[in-house]
Amino acid sequence: METPEEKYIRENSTPQSEALAWIQKQTNIRTNYPRMLSGANQGQFLKMLAQMSGARNILEIGTFTGYSAVCLASALPEGEGHVDTLEINDELEDIIREGWERAGVSDRITLHIGDAKQTLKALDRTYDFVYLDANKREYCDYYNLFFDKLAPGAVIVADDVLWDGKVYEDPMPQDKQTVGIDSFNRMIAADDRVESVILPTRHGLNIVRRKVK
Numbered sequence: 001m002e003t004p005e006e007k008y009i010r011e012n013s014t015p016q017s018e019a020l021a022w023i024q025k026q027t028n029i030r031t032n033y034p035r036m037l038s039g040a041n042q043g044q045f046l047k048m049l050a051q052m053s054g055a056r057n058i059l060e061i062g063t064f065t066g067y068s069a070v071c072l073a074s075a076l077p078e079g080e081g082h083v084d085t086l087e088i089n090d091e092l093e094d095i096i097r098e099g100w101e102r103a104g105v106s107d108r109i110t111l112h113i114g115d116a117k118q119t120l121k122a123l124d125r126t127y128d129f130v131y132l133d134a135n136k137r138e139y140c141d142y143y144n145l146f147f148d149k150l151a152p153g154a155v156i157v158a159d160d161v162l163w164d165g166k167v168y169e170d171p172m173p174q175d176k177q178t179v180g181i182d183s184f185n186r187m188i189a190a191d192d193r194v195e196s197v198i199l200p201t202r203h204g205l206n207i208v209r210r211k212v213k
Contacts, residue, residue: 062134162204
């Protein structure tokens with residue numbers, strides 16, 4: 001159910017495209033966890049942030065039904081750049097690809113189905129924007145695998161970093177997902193190669209920038 005705040009934000013922000021609305025509807029109808037979808041507000045934020053950063057090569061870890069990948073691909077300049085997106089659930093491939101076709105971005109995105117850690121080891125590209133929204137237990141592993149593939153000044157956006165408030169409960173729950181997210185946030189804060197800020201948007205976004213030496 002949409003809150004009054006969410007309704008106000010939606011009515012006073014750039015609306016989602018017909019293709020994104022289709023993906024959102026199909027996600028609600030055809031998946032068990034539709035709340036995993038980025039949604040219009042966060043999707044527009046990702047698109048604008050990628051545009052403002054001047055991103056050309058984008059890496060997405062965890063595409064789910066392809067909504068955020070459309071937003072990121074739409075941020076690329078006409079005829080330039082590419083998105084590599086990783087997803088472990090091959091049962092989502094049909095809805096992902098149909099959504100991309102409807103959005104007209106299929107030629108800008110490569111879908112890599114399989115274990116993200118293995119895929120990251122094989123990728124040979126330098127990225128200037130990364131969106132991380134996959135297995136929370138493995139955020140630290142993903143970060144260590146892609147960091148050396150980042151261009152100076154590259155931007156990372158990590159989703160769900162407040163994890164419904166669990167990371168600041170006292171005592172903090174010790175389930176593997178909560179511990180994984182907390183470990184990631186603390187690792188980022190201690191890494192002098194980057195600067196970062198956590199925003200309380202939806203379930204929390206950690207915005208990280210690799211420093212330019």
